[in-house]
Amino acid sequence: MSTWPNSDRPPVPEGARGGSAGPSQTGRGIVPLGSGAGRTPQALSSSAGLFFCALGGAVASSTLSVLAPALVAYGVISVAASSESAYRRIACVPASIVPAVALSLTTGATALVGAVIACLMALAVGEAIVRTRLTPGFACVACALAALCQMGADAAFAAANGTTLSQSVTALLDAYQAQLGAQGSVIAAQMQAVRSVISVMWPTAYVVAALGLYLSALLGAGLATGKAKEGSVPRAPRLVDYDLPLWVVAVLVAGAAGLAFALTTEGAASRVALVVSANVVMALRFAFAAQGLAVLSWFVREKHVGPVASALAGALALYLEMQFVVLTVAGLVDVWANLRHLPRGAAPAETGSAQQD
Numbered sequence: 537m538s539t540w541p542n543s544d545r546p547p548v549p550e551g552a553r554g555g556s557a558g559p560s561q562t563g564r565g566i567v568p569l570g571s572g573a574g575r576t577p578q579a580l581s582s583s584a585g586l587f588f589c590a591l592g593g594a595v596a597s598s599t600l601s602v603l604a605p606a607l608v609a610y611g612v613i614s615v616a617a618s619s620e621s622a623y624r625r626i627a628c629v630p631a632s633i634v635p636a637v638a639l640s641l642t643t644g645a646t647a648l649v650g651a652v653i654a655c656l657m658a659l660a661v662g663e664a665i666v667r668t669r670l671t672p673g674f675a676c677v678a679c680a681l682a683a684l685c686q687m688g689a690d691a692a693f694a695a696a697n698g699t700t701l702s703q704s705v706t707a708l709l710d711a712y713q714a715q716l717g718a719q720g721s722v723i724a725a726q727m728q729a730v731r732s733v734i735s736v737m738w739p740t741a742y743v744v745a746a747l748g749l750y751l752s753a754l755l756g757a758g759l760a761t762g763k764a765k766e767g768s769v770p771r772a773p774r775l776v777d778y779d780l781p782l783w784v785v786a787v788l789v790a791g792a793a794g795l796a797f798a799l800t801t802e803g804a805a806s807r808v809a810l811v812v813s814a815n816v817v818m819a820l821r822f823a824f825a826a827q828g829l830a831v832l833s834w835f836v837r838e839k840h841v842g843p844v845a846s847a848l849a850g851a852l853a854l855y856l857e858m859q860f861v862v863l864t865v866a867g868l869v870d871v872w873a874n875l876r877h878l879p880r881g882a883a884p885a886e887t888g889s890a891q892q893d
Contacts (some may be wrong), residue, residue: 582624585614589628592658593635596651597643604651605658605749606756608632612662613760617768625666629659649689653682654749661753665761668770673781675750676823682746683819687739705738736811743819776837778830779878780823780871788824788868791816825857827867834876 592607612628632655640648660678664670691701709731716727758772794813798806832853836846856862874880 582615582618585611585618586627586631587611588614589631590635593632593651593655594639596632596636596654597639597647601650601654602748602752604636604654605661605753606759608655608658609662609753609756610760612659613665613757613764613769616662616666617760617764625663628662632659646690646693650686653685657682657746657749658753658756661750662757665757665770665772670773671781672778672823672826673784676780676784676820679743679746679750680819682749683739683742686745687742701738705735709734736814737818739811739815740818743815743822747822775826775830776833776876777878778826779876779880780827780867782871784820784823785868785871788817788820791820821861821864824867824871825861825863827870828857828863828865829853829867831866831870831875832863 588607588611590611592604592609592611595601595607596604608628611632612625615624615628618624633652636651636655637648640651657678661670664674687701694701694704713724713727713731716723754772761769761772791813794809795817798810798813801809829850832849836849841849853863857864870876
């Protein structure tokens with residue numbers, strides 16, 4: 537026979553008798569009132585921010601160097617959010633650079649330069665967000681400088697070894713072609729076509745690497761600004777506010793003119809113009825594709841499209857971009873037509889939204 541009273545029901549817990557005097561009124565609930573439930577997370581301290589800067593500098597010298605800008609930018613924003621003094625942010629420079637240099641000394645000069653560039657990219661992005669200067673024009677300049685610095689360093693190392701970057705790429709392509717030549721005439725023909733493209737477009741690889749560093753830094757800064765106390769630091773810019781300045785269009789037009797010159801003339805000058813113009817146009821394609829993606833982001837937000845449909849639309853847009861440069865064309869049109877009706881020419885907002893340069 538059961539020992540539970542009231543028809544096999546469990547006994548009433550002590551303190552729950554008496555009708556309305558439940559846990560919420562007696563203070564015996566699982567989460568008592570005033571315990572901190574629902575509070576927004578606070579920003580990290582300056583010491584924790586410096587720790588992330590040092591950790592990012594250490595990671596910059598490893599095979600996971602693409603994560604280094606995210607850590608360093610997270611640390612910079614954390615330091616800025618915990619202190620209004622600019623001198624505190626200056627400490628982020630040696631905190632990230634020193635570990636990057638120290639741990640890269642054993643891996644070679646090339647890795648050292650790459651680690652320093654990764655840290656400098658994150659420091660620049662973090663400082664630009666704090667000063668509300670992070671615009672699409674700044675992003676283009678930062679990626680171009682990072683790519684040129686890395687390319688210049690590699691060119692200097694190649695010259696020290698008695699060769700050039702172009703010759704190094706050619707030797708690498710020769711080695712791949714020799715390995716694949718024995719697989720058949722079809723593969724050899726395909727390799728020849730790939731070689732003709734890579735021999736012209738190889739500098740774009742430096743731009744892609746620099747873009748990866750920038751996006752990593754932007755990710756870390758965005759996480760830090762989301763965690764920071766409201767008003768302590770400007771928010772990271774949103775994709776929907778991305779708007780390229782007109783000087784980027786001028787550079788694109790100059791690149792197209794260089795391509796026209798290279799394709800209609802012959803000689804060494806034509807070859808140099810082809811390499812420079814083709815890589816400039818390809819690099820700017822990423823910038824205009826991002827603007828097209830911003831237009832798509834604005835459209836799905838205005839139409840209140842659900843998250844699943846938005847993800848599918850983004851995936852379809854990226855596929856069409858790879859096949860038919862749809863996002864690039866949309867971004868180029870938006871620069872002139874202002875499809876999103878952005879307040880161009882106005883000063884950047886206090887929230888850090890990217891406006892027209």
